[in-house]
Amino acid sequence: MKSDLCPFEEKTYASVTSGVWPEALRAHASDCPECRDTVLCGRTLIDLAARPALPVDPPVSAGVIWVRAQYAQMQRRISRADLVLLTGSLGTTIAGIAGVAIWRWDIMRQWIAAVAQSTGGSFLLYALIATVAVGLYLFEETFFPGR
Numbered sequence: 001m002k003s004d005l006c007p008f009e010e011k012t013y014a015s016v017t018s019g020v021w022p023e024a025l026r027a028h029a030s031d032c033p034e035c036r037d038t039v040l041c042g043r044t045l046i047d048l049a050a051r052p053a054l055p056v057d058p059p060v061s062a063g064v065i066w067v068r069a070q071y072a073q074m075q076r077r078i079s080r081a082d083l084v085l086l087t088g089s090l091g092t093t094i095a096g097i098a099g100v101a102i103w104r105w106d107i108m109r110q111w112i113a114a115v116a117q118s119t120g121g122s123f124l125l126y127a128l129i130a131t132v133a134v135g136l137y138l139f140e141e142t143f144f145p146g147r
């Protein structure tokens, strides 16, 4: 079986790694395409090996991975329960406020007018902004990291 490799390729590689070049081999390596590739690859590998190693983070222990997995699983359970609880309490609160507002609309209208008059309307605006901000905070993705 005939090999496509140059018979001098191993000697060429040995010369690249040792730095000792017989003149006949140097002349052959400059003409032979396989040996030129061997020289190029060998020098590249030597250059890479001479460079300082890149900083690598130390591996995380199995115990830390286990604790993180347990914590993430616990967060998923808590977040589902929190979502149900939050949705229920928010719905109950909105229904209660709406019920009181409808039941005692005359008093509510007077109270809203009194608050708006005493604060120049700014209190109601701030209350609306605060309500929207709290609602967005509670429903943002980071509040329920397990989802």
Ligand SMILES: [Zn+2]
Residues within 6 Å of the ligand: 006, 007, 008, 009, 028, 029, 032, 033, 034, 035
């Ligand atoms: Zn060759």
